[in-house]
Amino acid sequence: MSRINNAFQGRPAFMPYYPLGFPTLPDSIDVIEALARNGADLIEVGLSFSDPLADGPVIQQATQTALQQGITVAKSLTAVRALRARGVTTPFVLMGYINPLLAYGLERLKRDVIDAGADGFIVPDLPPEEGAEFEAAVAPLPQIRMLAPTTPNERLGRVLTGAQGFVYLVSVTGVTGARTEIPDGLADFVTRVRAHTSLPLCVGFGIGTPEQAHAVSRMADGVIVGSATVRAIAASTTPAQTAADFARAYRAGLDRA
């Protein structure tokens, strides 16, 4: 049914996050296209928010830059449409905080997101307890459920009830941002969640090298890389080329035997 399923085709899924509007809107469209054409299986397309309380400094600064240059939800959806017009068929999941989505209007959001060609949402400040209204309004677009290392077993089942697409495992207690090591206990965390769902499990927060991505892919079905992607582009004068190289390096890391 959903394009999201195409991301999980027998190889570890490489799932970069990238915010629209950074360093400029045209650059970000080129970056996402380059990621898609060089090995990304799904892209988390970032929608910027003034108060990104789950994000570390790298994504904070990138999304602030995007906002200063005038990015909006409407412009972001226009960019998604442009990517589809370029023939990019990679699944897109929109990642953003709830307030701009509410401000856009949920009925209009559903219509315009489907029309633009995005495939679902990740909303880090919308736990399932608060998400029923949003999910009903945007169905059939899925809202990807998130789990954290602090989520107790008795809560896992509740969070996973009605989950679709894949499950986002936050690897560490903390905000987004690359770490130097794979956290202890990640394997146990993944095993704990496996017992509750047959959906693909994707790990994000803290993964910053192809080697780490490879190590995580031995436990999980997909690897989400956010701050490292943004940092690579921020340091580049040729964003699209850097994005292509970046994606190929992670693809090679993940496909290593």
Place this chain on the structure above:
Amino acid sequence: MPRLPHKFGPYGGQFVPETLMPALDELEAAYVTARQDPAFESELAALWRDFVGRPTPLTHARRLTAQLGGAQIYLKREDLAHTGAHKINNALGQALLVKRMGKRRVVAETGAGQHGVASATASALLGLDCVVYMGTIDIARQQPNVYRMKLLGAEVRPVESGSKTLKDAINEAIRDWVTNVRDTHYLLGSALGPHPYPTMVRDFQSIIGREARQQILEATGKLPDTLIACVGGGSNAIGLFHPFLGDEHVEMIGVEAGGSGVASGKHAARFGDPEKGRLGVIHGTRTFVLQDADGQIADTHSISAGLDYAAIGPEHAWLRETERAYYTSATDEEALAALQTLCHTEGIIPALESSHALAEVIKRAPTMRPDQVIVVNLSGRGDKDLGTIMESL
């Protein structure tokens, strides 16, 4: 375990990352258990009495009443609480809970610095490590409080992100909490944020209204006609209002920061500006939030750092919707004038925050009869504001 209501009508809730949801559950459980434990109640009551100096007085402001020529004005003297504001009531309550939860470290946000000082004080008293996040703009305008926090052993971490004020300090405190949640408690200072904070902070601050209700009955033999309090996040106001909610003839008025005037766009009047102040979600709660058309949180302005915040506590949104309380605003200029009036008539230097409530008293008292009574929450003292006041006058 019995659960507390998560919402006030459609307002409130728990809009936080999954990592924090178990911590909120743990906090709610600890809070519910503590409130049923007479030992917790008596420990908190003893601290309020012996350390804070409660009950704080209710002062009949006779010269101000005479000058305004209307209603009798009574001041609930939270400025006389230890550390100089009502914030200590809640800080001690939460710090006692932290001990019960077996955590050793607290993080707090502060705008005017009063909650930071209260958190640092409670932490020193109870042997907790304390980190306070404060925007660099607020650090510049509230220097004395920054020094007080440091002297009390807290670490003050400057926040450079976003608008560099209270909203950004809350973001950083939440980021710290999400990272260190297993051993750290977020000592939130207002009736804001995700459940159970708005309920818990209200309950701790309701000591203000419980005392005021008894004191005004003793002083005048009847309930007041009107309660007035300033509203940033809204903890001093909800603390005064809540014990009177069942007294249907008692009118309640919350005063937001009108800044340079609502029309100027430079203000923090969430209810006062229907164009920018709309239903939204910020810092874990659904309430009225100043925002642009795209849902980005608006920058705010107020001469008082403690009212300079884009959202209002969710219970105030509900009290307004149900028309149990009314909300208005006072400008920077009106607050400064009210501050001077109180200095001259009563010999009390109020905080700039509380001066917003006094500005409404000055507007409203002359329209009332001398047999009517206003109780205004003098939520803090103005010593911390001397720098700002001297620059502005």
